[in-house]
Amino acid sequence: xxxxxxxxxxxxxxxxxxxxxxxxxxxxxxxxxxxxxxxxxxxxxxxxxxxxxxxxxxxxxxxxxxxxxxxxxxxxxxxxxxxxxxxxxxxxxxxxxxxxxxxxxxxxxxxxxxxxxxxxxxxxxxxxxxxxxxxxxxxxxxxxxxxxxxxxxxxxxxxxxxxxxxxxxxxxxxxxxxxxxxxxxxxxxxxxxxxxxxxxxxxxxxxxxxxxxxxxxxxxxxxxxxxxxxxxxxxxxxxxxxxxxxxxxxxxxxxxxxxxxxxxxxxxxxxxxxxxxxxxxxxxxxxxxxxxxxxxxxxxxxxxxxxxxxxxxxxxxxxxxxxxxxxxxxxxxxxxxxxxxxxxxxxxxxxxxxxxxxxxxxxxxxxxxxxxxxxxxxxxxxxxxxxxxxxxxxxxxxxxxxxxxxxxxxxxxxxxxxxxxxxxxxxxxxxxxxxxxxxxxxxxxxxxxxxxxxxxxxxxxxxxxxxxxxxxxxxxxxxxxxxxxxxxxxxxxxxxxxxxxxxxxxxxxxxxxxxxxxxxxxxxxxxxxxxxxxxxxxxxxxxxxxxxxxxxxxxxxxxxxxxxxxxxxxxxxxxxxxxxxxxxxxxxxxxxxxxxxxxxxxxxxxxxxxxxxxxxxxxxxxxxxxxxxxxxxxxxxxxxxxxxxxxxxxxxxxxxxxxxxxxxxxxxxxx
Numbered sequence: 001x002x003x004x005x006x007x008x009x010x011x012x013x014x015x016x017x018x019x020x021x022x023x024x025x026x027x028x029x030x031x032x033x034x035x036x037x038x039x040x041x042x043x044x045x046x047x048x049x050x051x052x053x054x055x056x057x058x059x060x061x062x063x064x065x066x067x068x069x070x071x072x073x074x075x076x077x078x079x080x081x082x083x084x085x086x087x088x089x090x091x092x093x094x095x096x097x098x099x100x101x102x103x104x105x106x107x108x109x110x111x112x113x114x115x116x117x118x119x120x121x122x123x124x125x126x127x128x129x130x131x132x133x134x135x136x137x138x139x140x141x142x143x144x145x146x147x148x149x150x151x152x153x154x155x156x157x158x159x160x161x162x163x164x165x166x167x168x169x170x171x172x173x174x175x176x177x178x179x180x181x182x183x184x185x186x187x188x189x190x191x192x193x194x195x196x197x198x199x200x201x202x203x204x205x206x207x208x209x210x211x212x213x214x215x216x217x218x219x220x221x222x223x224x225x226x227x228x229x230x231x232x233x234x235x236x237x238x239x240x241x242x243x244x245x246x247x248x249x250x251x252x253x254x255x256x257x258x259x260x261x262x263x264x265x266x267x268x269x270x271x272x273x274x275x276x277x278x279x280x281x282x283x284x285x286x287x288x289x290x291x292x293x294x295x296x297x298x299x300x301x302x303x304x305x306x307x308x309x310x311x312x313x314x315x316x317x318x319x320x321x322x323x324x325x326x327x328x329x330x331x332x333x334x335x336x337x338x339x340x341x342x343x344x345x346x347x348x349x350x351x352x353x354x355x356x357x358x359x360x361x362x363x364x365x366x367x368x369x370x371x372x373x374x375x376x377x378x379x380x381x382x383x384x385x386x387x388x389x390x391x392x393x394x395x396x397x398x399x400x401x402x403x404x405x406x407x408x409x410x411x412x413x414x415x416x417x418x419x420x421x422x423x424x425x426x427x428x429x430x431x432x433x434x435x436x437x438x439x440x441x442x443x444x445x446x447x448x449x450x451x452x453x454x455x456x457x458x459x460x461x462x463x464x465x466x467x468x469x470x471x472x473x474x475x476x477x478x479x480x481x482x483x484x485x486x487x488x489x490x491x492x493x494x495x496x497x498x499x500x501x502x503x504x505x506x507x508x509x510x511x512x513x514x515x516x517x518x519x520x521x522x523x524x525x526x527x528x529x530x531x532x533x534x535x536x537x538x539x540x541x542x543x544x545x546x547x548x549x550x551x552x553x554x555x556x557x558x559x560x561x562x563x564x565x566x567x568x569x570x571x572x573x574x575x576x577x578x579x580x581x582x583x584x585x586x587x588x589x590x591x592x593x594x595x596x597x598x599x600x601x602x603x604x605x606x607x608x609x610x611x612x613x614x615x616x617x618x619x620x621x622x623x624x625x626x627x628x629x630x631x632x633x634x635x636x637x638x639x640x641x642x643x644x645x646x647x648x649x650x651x652x653x654x655x656x657x658x659x660x661x662x663x664x665x666x667x668x669x670x671x
Contacts, residue, residue: 025324033331055132062123063334069116069155070330073189075109076165078223080182082231086242088475089175098236102227103178107169110162110185117159124152154191161188176487189215194524205357206263208523209377213260218333221253222326229323254294261290263377282332289329296322351593355521356432363596364430364437372426378527379423387416390458393465402464408456408547415452418444423530432526433592435584435600439577439607442533443614446503450537451621457547459485491551493539496562503540504569506532507611511577517585540566545625559626574612578605 083102089095095103125145126133136142145152165188168181193211228246232239265283273280353359358374390412394404422428422444430437459481466478475483484490492498510516510529519525543550544559554562583589583600590600597603 054130058126065119072109072113074223076106077185077219078227079106082227084179084182110166114162117155120155121152157191210260210264213256217253217256286332369426374429376423383416383420393461396465411452412456415449418449436603436607439610446533446537450541454541454546459548499540502536507573520585520588574608577608
């Protein structure tokens with residue numbers, strides 16, 4: 001992060017309510033665009049789905065209400081982003097005046113988000129059944145429809161999360177709780193990703209994963225810019241530095257939106273139908289808007305930062321055009337969501353393709369597990385990005401003349417490679433459909449990849465690469481990382497008993513409580529399971545063999561005891577699976593109707609054998625690493641003692657010998 005001192009304008013001359021006017025204008029513009037494009041391109045969507053036309057209030061009101069909800073979400077997330085990562089808190093950890101103002105804005109926007117999301121529930125119910133909204137407003141009818149409609153339930157959950165964010169923003173006063181509210185607001189976007197066009201039909205795994213990048217890129221970009229303009233209009237501090245930081249975020253968001261948007265569109269519409277279908281034409285319009293946004297936004301932000309550094313201000317005036325184009329793009333996106341994609345109106349995919357996103361015509365083999373790849377956009381991308389960032393950090397150290405152990409770099413790359421293979425090779429492809437392959441993936445993500453990652457010391461590397469923020473400047477990456485490492489949640493998770501319970505208890509809680517049966521049919525649940533496997537493994541191995549100092553350091557005997565305590569639980573889990581007479585998630589696996597999967601119980605027992613056998617191998621590696629670290633710690637202690645003895649002429653040894661001599665003389669005298 002840059003820590004250059006920039007000259008700030010005394011106060012932006014634009015009135016602070018100008019941003020509110022701009023946001024409302026942009027929201028209205030997005031609503032008009034969404035309604036107009038829906039009328040132009042999606043007027044016959046009900047006939048295409050075989051539904052009666054519910055009338056203009058439902059068909060045109062739904063996109064307008066969705067724009068209201070999404071606009072509230074955008075402003076909420078952007079304002080919390082600014083308060084958490086753009087404005088310095090007080091030394092006590094309390095929010096400064098600018099941060100508190102941003103949080104208050106987020107609170108009001110979250111209320112709008114909540115109301116819009118709640119209103120969407122009856123609109124979606126009416127739209128899905130081809131009725132007028134007034135016909136579904138009775139409690140009995142509405143609850144019955146919502147229970148059967150995943151999209152309506154997702155917006156109901158979103159409304160609940162938005163309500164919690166609004167309440168939190170009314171009472172939060174510290175930087176730590178502001179970051180928690182920011183995380184909660186991001187979580188509020190997830191239910192929407194799990195429904196809609198991207199979550200149904202063939203290739204929904206790729207479509208949903210790409211939509212994650214697309215949606216988060218959009219809300220961070222649009223919301224961040226609005227929050228930045230509001231901060232400048234209030235005459236806030238460090239506008240130039242915050243603008244430069246946002247410019248970097250905006251570039252990453254634009255790249256994420258561009259790439260993920262292309263991937264998502266290719267899943268929904270073939271290239272030869274881009275210009276011959278309503279959905280394809282809307283995709284083209286959206287792509288044009290994104291290109292214009294990228295070009296206009298770059299020049300707008302560059303000019304704004306130069307004017308701020310020259311002390312002339314004008315950020316609001318220069319950023320207004322970018323914001324309005326962004327809201328037009330939101331309107332296009334909402335209309336796109338109202339238009340049936342060609343792939344959804346084509347032939348019905350097979351059962352396996354509907355459930356997991358792609359067909360599996362052949363049984364898994366050793367060659368297919370390692371060479372039949374299907375790239376995971378979330379974890380595959382994360383593995384490549386993490387590897388690239390680590391190598392960039394090592395390169396930065398070498399450019400400064402500092403050294404970094406090669407072994408740590410190799411360990412990190414091995415950990416990233418393990419994540420990539422576990423999620424994007426044939427292992428990741430067959431894991432949703434074959435229990436034994438899933439169990440192999442589980443072992444790789446929870447017991448092997450974290451071992452490599454913690455031995456690489458990523459936190460230590462980051463703290464050496466990132467420079468401290470300058471005096472009076474907003475905290476940067478180094479300060480955020482330190483705050484996270486020393487946060488109460490990190491200290492709780494790395495507490496030995498908590499780490500042990502999470503690590504070994506999650507095996508039993510996931511597979512022996514019915515939770516796994518429920519999660520299998522949802523793509524977002526697969527993403528959550530993989531994240532859980534990685535995180536609990538990292539939390540367990542960090543205080544045991546991690547290079548980075550843990551929030552709760554353990555003595556070597558304590559580390560050894562923690563490892564030994566976990567081993568029987570893994571063995572018992574594998575044996576329990578091997579001896580079980582009941583098939584876990586039998587309904588889902590039989591519903592896949594895979595002709596080569598005939599004996600589910602035998603496959604489950606194979607998975608139990610893998611859990612039992614493969615679970616011991618990483619633990620042996622951990623034991624070896626722990627013993628080596630223990631030996632090296634003893635060597636370092638011995639060298640320190642030798643250096644001290646050389647420096648003081650072995651004064652400690654001489655004092656000890658003198659003490660023994662006095663004790664001997666006292667014994668003789670007493671005798």
